[in-house]
Amino acid sequence: MSRIEIPQDHPRRISLETREKAIEGYENHVVATAGLLAHGRGEAFDYLIGEITTSQAKVAIRAAVAKLLLAKHPVISVNGNICALVPNELVRLSDLTNARLEINLFYYQKEREDAILHQLRTAGAERVLGTHDRPSETIPELSSNRRKVDSEGIAIADVVLVPLEDGDRTEALRAIGKYVITIDLNPMSRTSVFSNITIVDNVVRAMPLMVEEAREMLTWSTEKLYAVVTNFDNNENRAISINLMIEHLENRAREAMEVQQL
Ligand code: ATP
Numbered sequence: 001m002s003r004i005e006i007p008q009d010h011p012r013r014i015s016l017e018t019r020e021k022a023i024e025g026y027e028n029h030v031v032a033t034a035g036l037l038a039h040g041r042g043e044a045f046d047y048l049i050g051e052i053t054t055s056q057a058k059v060a061i062r063a064a065v066a067k068l069l070l071a072k073h074p075v076i077s078v079n080g081n082i083c084a085l086v087p088n089e090l091v092r093l094s095d096l097t098n099a100r101l102e103i104n105l106f107y108y109q110k111e112r113e114d115a116i117l118h119q120l121r122t123a124g125a126e127r128v129l130g131t132h133d134r135p136s137e138t139i140p141e142l143s144s145n146r147r148k149v150d151s152e153g154i155a156i157a158d159v160v161l162v163p164l165e166d167g168d169r170t171e172a173l174r175a176i177g178k179y180v181i182t183i184d185l186n187p188m189s190r191t192s193v194f195s196n197i198t199i200v201d202n203v204v205r206a207m208p209l210m211v212e213e214a215r216e217m218l219t220w221s222t223e224k225l226y227a228v229v230t231n232f233d234n235n236e237n238r239a240i241s242i243n244l245m246i247e248h249l250e251n252r253a254r255e256a257m258e259v260q261q262l
């Protein structure tokens with residue numbers, strides 16, 4: 001339950017409700033302190049794209065879902081922020097694409113792992129990898145806790161969805177040969193640059209759409225799914241996403257000039 005009542009007609013209702021979820025996640029030990037800062041950075045970039053799922057984000061979402069459905073061992077990497085914001089969609093997407101859920105934390109704390117596990121289980125997850133009692137391996141490129149990956153999860157995965165990831169880890173995952181899909185509102189972050197598919201959208205909008213697409217694309221032939229992936233070019237995708245932000249800002253600048261002329 002939200003601690004504050006946000007009026008239905010409030011112009012920034014969805015953004016405020018999402019922020020409340022992040023704060024609630026923080027209070028329940030799901031979200032790290034730095035996670036709140038990352039959320040704020042996301043909010044700023046969301047403003048720049050007009051807080052909508054762009055047509056280009058929809059193209060990237062389709063490519064991402066096609067790739068997950070084609071994968072042999074897809075894995076969805078779960079951190080505090082994504083778990084606090086869209087726990088139900090994580091479980092649904094995992095079920096539909098046969099992708100395993102693996103908890104992978106930038107700031108490890110046993111308490112946080114337990115809180116995330118609890119929230120995933122409440123959302124219906126039956127199997128969750130990446131917990132401290134699981135067999136693990138290490139990614140050579142990274143230091144400390146962030147090296148650890150589950151032996152039956154990311155270690156053997158061919159495709160990894162890392163919604164809201166840090167650039168260092170994304171680069172490391174690429175270095176060990178993983179195909180990386182991310183959802184990141186900043187098309188210029190290192191995560192966005194290193195990933196094979198970057199969905200420039202808010203996870204609260206993108207994840208429900210991914211679930212919807214997965215449900216539809218489940219019936220598609222391998223050839224049709226393959227065509228969607230091969231037609232996708234992430235450099236072009238990022239360039240279009242950045243240009244959409246520029247376009248949005250130009251429109252806002254024009255509006256600002258009109259206000260002054262009144
Ligand atoms: P990088 O490490 O990739 O260069 P960074 O250091 O700027 O990026 P991090 O804190 O490592 O950022 O990762 C958080 C990323 O997640 C940021 O790019 C931020 O814009 C993005 N982000 C935060 N909240 C959301 C959200 N709700 N939906 C999508 N993206 C988000």
Ligand code: MG
Pocket residue numbers: 166167168
């Ligand atoms: Mg970072």
